[in-house]
Amino acid sequence: MTTGISMNPSLFRVICILHSIIALTSGTLMMFYTEKASIFGLGSEIASKLKGSTPHDELLIEISQSYSGLLLFAIGLVLFMVSFVKDREFHSFFACGSVFLYLLVASWRVLFEWKIEDLAYEWPKQALGDIALGISWVFFLVYSWREKMSGLSQAQDSSCSLNQPSKDAVVVTEATKPKKRICCACPDTKKLRDECIVEHGESACTKWIEAHLLCLRSEGFKV
Incomplete structure (x- = not known):
């Protein structure tokens, strides 16, 4: 029983670090390779349409993308630091909050991005990516719950067997x-x-x- 229970913090750390790597990589690309990141994520045709029609618009869009990349990079750093927290109650709280945030982002894509003609064929792929990341936290919550129930059952059986x-x-x-x-x-x-x-x-x-x-x-x- 001790071995099974000690796996939860490790699983939490692995998921956090994986999400952190994704956020840090994406944020870095958006900050320093804005154009290439847009082409990679949306394709060259759509990226060129969303680039802007004037130099002023291009500059504003580039600054906006860089700022979004900075925020994403900061989120990656926070995820990396959170991965070392050992409080099990915090693990569950953080996992539930992450699932909720990923669902919000996916819902936003469904409700708003589909209205933009140039993104009409891209938002389903991005929404599925958000849902997939959220499912990883759902898996952690289910795994933790099953371990907790199993541990409680074993503890009760061992104590009541002394009857x-x-x-x-x-x-x-x-x-x-x-x-x-x-x-x-x-x-x-x-x-x-x-x-x-x-x-x-x-x-x-x-x-x-x-x-x-x-x-x-x-x-x-x-x-």
């Missing part, structure tokens, strides 16, 4: 006989122990395991 009498939980006298089943005793420490094991693995949760054992002993269980 049966064993050598580690022996009733000595009527005076010390526990008044409840072991899997139902000490719910607070049990919850903290299980959450810690699911998040970090059993080896990192000695503190909470010992606290739960102490609580069980105080309830009359000899563990």
Whole structure:
């Protein structure tokens, strides 16, 4: 169980770095190779139509493209830095936000870009690209959810299996006989122990395991 759980931060980092590389590369091309980037993304015919009819228009369009490239480059840097965050709750929050943003961008292309005649044949390809990037985060969320459910199930099964009498939980006298089943005793420490094991693995949760054992002993269980 520990090995499976430790994969999530690695998966988050891989997805972030891949998206970062895409953003950094695209941003660099847009800043320093504006014309070539337009030809690569839209084709030479459409790129020439969108270039502008006067030198002034060409300059404005080039500045606009360069600024967009700078923003994209900055987004790539942010993604790279975020990839080293280890907070699992932040991972889920960031993944949900990324899915939402990619869907917004794809929706914008569908609602507005199709109205521009020169882009009428290009927006479906770009919208599919945005959706594909969003799906990578959906995959991360589904994978994380399945791992979390699997870890919780295993933790509950292992704790409730102690319900049966064993050598580690022996009733000595009527005076010390526990008044409840072991899997139902000490719910607070049990919850903290299980959450810690699911998040970090059993080896990192000695503190909470010992606290739960102490609580069980105080309830009359000899563990």
